[in-house]
Amino acid sequence: MFTKSPTKDPTDYFLFSEPISLEELALLTNLKTQGLVWVECVELTKSQGLADSVNALAAKALAIWPDWYDLALGPDLAQFRLPLDESSRARVINLAQANPGLNLQWLLKAIKMAQNGLSPILGEEFSLQGQIWQLSLALGSQIRVLAYRVSLESPARDFSGWGRALKEVSRIAKTELAVFLPKAFLSDPSLRPWAEKAQPLPQKKKKAGSSQPTPDNDSERAWEEKLAQSLAEDPALQAQYRRQVLVGRLENRPIRVNFLGPRLLAILVDEFQENLRLRPYLESSRLDFHLMTKGYRVLRISNQEIWRGLAAVNRQLSALARPMDKPRWIFPKYPDRGEPNPSQAAELELMELLELKPSLREKFYRNKAVSIDGQSVQPTLIWPNGLLAITIDQMERRQSLKSFLADRASDYLLTLAGFTHCRLTEVEILADPAKELKKIARLVNFKIKLAREL
Numbered sequence: 001m002f003t004k005s006p007t008k009d010p011t012d013y014f015l016f017s018e019p020i021s022l023e024e025l026a027l028l029t030n031l032k033t034q035g036l037v038w039v040e041c042v043e044l045t046k047s048q049g050l051a052d053s054v055n056a057l058a059a060k061a062l063a064i065w066p067d068w069y070d071l072a073l074g075p076d077l078a079q080f081r082l083p084l085d086e087s088s089r090a091r092v093i094n095l096a097q098a099n100p101g102l103n104l105q106w107l108l109k110a111i112k113m114a115q116n117g118l119s120p121i122l123g124e125e126f127s128l129q130g131q132i133w134q135l136s137l138a139l140g141s142q143i144r145v146l147a148y149r150v151s152l153e154s155p156a157r158d159f160s161g162w163g164r165a166l167k168e169v170s171r172i173a174k175t176e177l178a179v180f181l182p183k184a185f186l187s188d189p190s191l192r193p194w195a196e197k198a199q200p201l202p203q204k205k206k207k208a209g210s211s212q213p214t215p216d217n218d219s220e221r222a223w224e225e226k227l228a229q230s231l232a233e234d235p236a237l238q239a240q241y242r243r244q245v246l247v248g249r250l251e252n253r254p255i256r257v258n259f260l261g262p263r264l265l266a267i268l269v270d271e272f273q274e275n276l277r278l279r280p281y282l283e284s285s286r287l288d289f290h291l292m293t294k295g296y297r298v299l300r301i302s303n304q305e306i307w308r309g310l311a312a313v314n315r316q317l318s319a320l321a322r323p324m325d326k327p328r329w330i331f332p333k334y335p336d337r338g339e340p341n342p343s344q345a346a347e348l349e350l351m352e353l354l355e356l357k358p359s360l361r362e363k364f365y366r367n368k369a370v371s372i373d374g375q376s377v378q379p380t381l382i383w384p385n386g387l388l389a390i391t392i393d394q395m396e397r398r399q400s401l402k403s404f405l406a407d408r409a410s411d412y413l414l415t416l417a418g419f420t421h422c423r424l425t426e427v428e429i430l431a432d433p434a435k436e437l438k439k440i441a442r443l444v445n446f447k448i449k450l451a452r453e454l
Helices: 022-028 046-064 086-098 104-115 128-142 159-173 183-187 189-197 220-232 278-293 303-308 310-321 345-354 401-416 426-431 433-453
Strands: 011-016 036-041 145-150 176-182 242-250 253-261 265-270 297-302 370-372 375-377 381-383 388-393 420-425
Touching (some): 036 046, 046 104, 046 128, 046 145, 046 278, 128 159, 145 159, 220 253, 220 265, 220 303, 253 278, 253 310, 265 278, 265 303, 265 310, 278 297, 278 420, 278 426, 278 433, 297 303, 297 310, 310 401, 345 388, 375 401, 381 433, 388 401, 388 433, 401 420, 420 433, 426 433
Parallel strands (some): 011 176, 036 145, 145 176, 265 297
Antiparallel strands (some): 242 253, 253 265, 370 375
């Protein structure tokens, strides 16, 4: 289907009419996952098309790390340390000579980021086009088709610029293109050239008599509905949680939480697959922080948890709704306030700035565990008296379902114990540690103000 040819348009277009998972798209169109990179698109402009492409290619590069350049160096890449020793430098130079166009400055920075579990996205020091070229070299045969899925209800006004961006990415990375468009886009006159080439996807086959969603192919609203139906089976519990509550605005957009429970408990249904993409992951983190600064306790319940057992989720919601008669947590008397993890670059940078702020430094313990209902939870920072816990969230943990669910369990326990638990992303700390420290200071000041009002 995707044979490269200089004489024909290498782009295939597909139409879909309902929410559909990436896995289903691959199956329905016979796209092979070998050499396939998915790009999610939520804003159809030229600059965003290039940025989305960089994010997707960088995520793929991190996923296959250290097997870059078709195993030219193999696992040796993972052993490199900066500055390079003489042996490592010689191997990297040989690699550059074997890959014309490879930028050594990009390579060394990308290696450092990948070793720290970060997608190699290098910001403004390299152009988006330059990063696409370097990432395509690193991926080698791991990238053959770029598949773009548009997640919009209607197209942007300047759709042509986005289309040119896709063609430019395909030219730079020397890949084929597949573009998946919602059928609603057919109503836009500017899309006629695209629509004329588009072909509808086959209908999804559903098992007779079964409407049960799976954790990978249903929307957030479907999982919310499942949870609502389960709550309805217990009228007393259902009365504690209101559904789809408007709680404010963020960047001029209304914020609705899936469920709002007692004592400003905001429940958000979280999709495991969405956390594999950088942009939704960062947007979720920013939304959670915003709600916390408004006094909400925020708990995300994943679709995986709902799929695995609604009874267990209901028990959690029931426990969270009950008044706390006595503390459920025990914080030991530690002889010191702890140290940062020396292997985590983001943590070291944040702690270095924290040390310069005595009013903050004296409140927090570092990497010290708290016991909640007999279970141990260890956030990065904890202020027991202020019921505030901070965890530096690593995106690589989101790549593993086991780690993802373990983090959700920690979130639940800390929320159950009455803590505000804020997850700051490693990506944003490395980009601007001072900005993330200000977030901590805002939460501390909010907690102090709240205590005075009480």
